[in-house]
Amino acid sequence: MADPPYGDTPLRVVTADDHPTFRAGLRAVLAAAPDLVLAGEADTGAKAVALAQELCPDVVVMDVQMPDLDGIEATRRLVGTAPSVRVLVVTMFEDDATVFRAVRAGARGYVLKGASFSELLRAIRAVGHGEALFGPGVAERLIDWFTSAPPPVPPDAFPDLSAREREVLQQLALGRRNAEIAAELFLSPKTVRNLVSSILTKLQVADRAQAALRARDAGLGG
Incomplete structure (x- = not known):
């Protein structure tokens, strides 16, 4: 089923990923979506920040692991300097620490690279129109983490910390x-x-x- 239309103005998207093959795939998918337009591409975190500040797109599709500045720090800087730009993290990392860091940095969505292109497009549209969207596995862990009670302080306080x-x-x-x-x-x-x-x-x-x-x-x- 096609996604419902949000409006007549296409969403402008910047992609940030250091893998040319993945960027090319996103480029092709966005080109086939009449309600989305590729505004620019970046292959490093620093370039993503600079490009997003220059172009003010609706959405930045952000990888986590990139040269010179990781995607989470790039997200934090974008949210601080260009709050109208919404960030969708698309990455292969699904560990709790990375997910929670991305959310705290201000990401409005988090989707794994194993998701289908239709799921990715749905996430871009949702985030671009002010919603928050997290892949099923990610959303479940976020709910568990925010609804579970913190563990009691152990006698030897915080043994998990370095x-x-x-x-x-x-x-x-x-x-x-x-x-x-x-x-x-x-x-x-x-x-x-x-x-x-x-x-x-x-x-x-x-x-x-x-x-x-x-x-x-x-x-x-x-």
Whole structure:
């Protein structure tokens, strides 16, 4: 069954993927869809950000693993600087950490590369018209994660965290921001962002404020 029409104006799409074959497939599929138009292509995360800021498309179809800037960080920058541009992540990665990082970065959809082109088109249309769409397996894990209660704090607090993650969590408990944490621990801002993202996933919390609260409950940050 054909997708219902959303309107007469075609959605403008930018694709960002470092695999020429996948980009070519998307190009062909978009060319056959009368309600979608390919506005531009990028083969790195940095180019995707620059192109989207220049063209202001409706949707960026974003891969995760790309040279010079990964798709999740590119998504975060786009959402921060061009909030009208909606990002659909299309990737082969289906692990929880990648999914949750993408959602926290601001992705409005997440579809695996194994999906059919008809599913991909449906996702592009949905995201482009303001909806959120996640592939069936991804959606199920998101629901489970957001509806499950966080595990109790163990006696040896947060054994799943690495030593460096525990240090960053302690800084969060003290109310410090990423720039302050980076200076305190002699880390790059990007490394701190990645560590914070990993901590949120492992602790099953939605944001840094909840992570800080759990840390303080466990005696960190005092």
